[in-house]
Amino acid sequence: MSKHLHFIGICGTAMGSTAVAMRQLGYTISGSDEKVYPPMSDVLRDAGITVTEGYKAANLPAEAEVFVVGNAISRGNEELESMLERRLPYISMAEMLRREVIQGKRSFVVSGTHGKTTTTTMLAWIFENAGRNPGYMIGGVPENLSSGARFNHSDLFVIEGDEYDTAYFDKRSKFLHYLPECAIVNNIEFDHADIFPTLDDIKLTFQRLLNSVPRNGVVLLNGDDKNCLSLKSYAPVKTVGLGESCSERIVITSADPESTTFTINGESFTVPMIGEFNARNAAMCVCAARHAGLTDDEIRAGLESFRGVRRRQTIRGEVNGITIIDDFGHHPTAIRETLRGFRQKYPGRRLWAVFEPRSNTSRRNVLQNELIEALKEADGSVVAAVANPEKVAADQRLDVGVVAAAVAASGHPCFHEANTDAIISRLKSETKSGDVIIIFSNGGFDGIHGKLVTALG
Template identity: 85%
Template sequence: MSSSKHLHFIGICGTAMGSTAAALRALGYTISGSDEKVYPPMSDVLRQAGITLTEGYLAENLPPSADLYIVGNAISRGNEELETLLERKLPYISMAELLKQEVIQGKRSFVVSGTHGKTTTTTMLAWIFEQAGKNPGFMIGGVPENFTSGARFNHSDLFVIEGDEYDTAYFDKRSKFLHYLPECAIVNNIEFDHADIFADLAAILLTFQRLLNSVPRNGLVLLNGDDKNCLSLKSYAPVKTVGTGEGCSERIHITEASPEGTAFEINGVPFSVPMIGEFNVRNAAMCVCAARHAGLTDDEIRAGLETFKGIRRRQQVRGVAGGVTVMDDFGHHPTALRETLRGLRQKYPGQRLWAVFEPRSNTSRRNVLQNELIEALKEADGSIIAAVANPEKVAATERLDPEIVAKSVSAAGRACFHEPDTDAIVARLKAETKPGDVIVIFSNGGFDGIHGKLLEALA
């Protein structure tokens, strides 16, 4: 890491871009950046780190003498700052490539990938290393409760990074994780997602295959041994399969599930995690295997797992009003909804469970997973599906139909309502819920401040 460089970030207020900029600033790099909307909390984080911010994408925002210009993946052609950069023939790079060159090269890189569970697993593994005194570097695409920020770059030989299969930049359509030089690659699970950039499941399997192609022979690939999509991949590196099935080399057995946490064994060796649901046990088991590869003892691993606090916006209780618990969850894929609802049955036995879902992500606004969504919502005692966000961005023939979802779930004997806006959803929940009920709100956005409005109405 050469910390005398000046780096300029175009689109600096994105979560990953901002976290990266602040972490590099802490290493002594000179950082500047611009964004269309410079807004808290990221703007505060960046200013406190001593980073110069400019609002708007203007030609005059480009510092003439930076060593390197980082183009965020939200930036596209027609952006005035980008156009000026190209005209002046200045050296530019994607954020993923920057991480590879300036941060990851030469380290033991642990890349956590998969459709679901990336953020939790990345944070959990980084925390296990931290508790064991290894002071790891990390890059997390969320807000971890155990750390003060989502990214830390240092001179430790261990680096843990969330490996996202989404594309890298307007000029590089490969998945971000193909830049991350994994010594150990974790593949939690593989399903069809990101319908805006992948044509089908085969295209997603191809990009995961390319990730595995980059793991060296002295590295390790950890695959979900219960997922046929994961098992279809080939590897030159050693492979361990982690799962509950008989064929798994690292076989998970859940021994006790309580509202406070879950105890489990891997090939007979006991561990526990203060989290609910089989999916979190799977995340933890991947961490156990990865941490063993890094050289940690099982006792060191247990100490990390047992003190793990999780991630904001993952089953986060926002408040209790009128005896009703209101939770926030980032889930936006039917599998994530289904597994979270099953886990909450463990945490709240005997209580009525309500799911509120906002179809907002590029995939969930489409009807490609409509039947899977119907099945997922049947896991709740009652559910509400909101209107599709920005419906005009999806062709009518490809768009999710909330009316059909609500009718199909209700026909299976589970009450489901489609409501047009936040106020109608709040009114419906106020009328339908009773003390002891649990409401979990699934959205990957702000959802019009529904959590606060709901708590106020229930109180």
């Protein structure tokens, strides 16, 4: 008889994808969530998983052997409290992955403040395209692969290594559970201001990740990032970057609106993506795939057929000569690098950035000056009101008026608007045929993408 796992908080993207993948491995799965709605409710139903709406003690199945507690679940939750009172066995999703999926495999953990999802998806696709049939866990919707997670009996496993905490009872970063043979660290910056007080705290958790890599593994560090270079490792370290001192040196040889070609240690590769940032992501994948034993020709074939990740530079519409793009960026560095990449894709066209301060860090003023500098990369910009401002103390809250004034003072028009309708009205009056509007948000942003397409049409 298969093991029965019950997921409390099953409709989160990662929890739902994990539940479906475990079901495909032969486990019996049940779960509950506060809000059960598409698309995840449809995905779970199609996989044959019964989901109960609402958190209730009665949801806990007597036959379940282990209860998987989601990151969003906290004390006071009725289902959780009943589970604890009944002394039922429980674990976090990250620990469950370690025990049931990763243990004994060649684990490739992709970490860093930016580029995790794209790099994880790219590496998983390179392995898949080369016939290696990898298992994987991705925090997004890959365009080349059928789902965000697949658990199988392959010896290769690729996982997005999130530095965010694991569960209410385990405040360690999720990636500390993932047993890396190969650890990729794309970059390290201050983020997640709700759980990391300082940059040093973030560097400490990445150091702990590297402490778990065995001596016969490999660490791939961004060789151009001083925070990455401050880390130490018992495993061999390769530094990947554009600087002359990098052991795996990237040289970008050509860039056009659809692709970027680079050499790494003299071997040429092309990725159908724009910007230095994506060239670096691809170079990390080259080094990781080489470590896994793939040939350069197999790696090239994977890179050249890579189609990206949904909500990463996704065109949502073209209306009257104006292109509207959806991007998940919410950290100043991601916004800056994405805008620079779009200069490559859309030479000579005006770029408009629309930013929603929604993440725990972007709602705060800790990176306010960096956001101002990032928005100066656009020809014009609009900043939305801070989402859920009551959750951030007034003296710590991003001041969108100050941001807009500072960007505008540099000669780049910048406006701050109170709501979606006002943003759309502003863009209608300011934009013209040939402009490109990039909407940066890690949420739904009140359906602004579709509303903007309609309004401009």
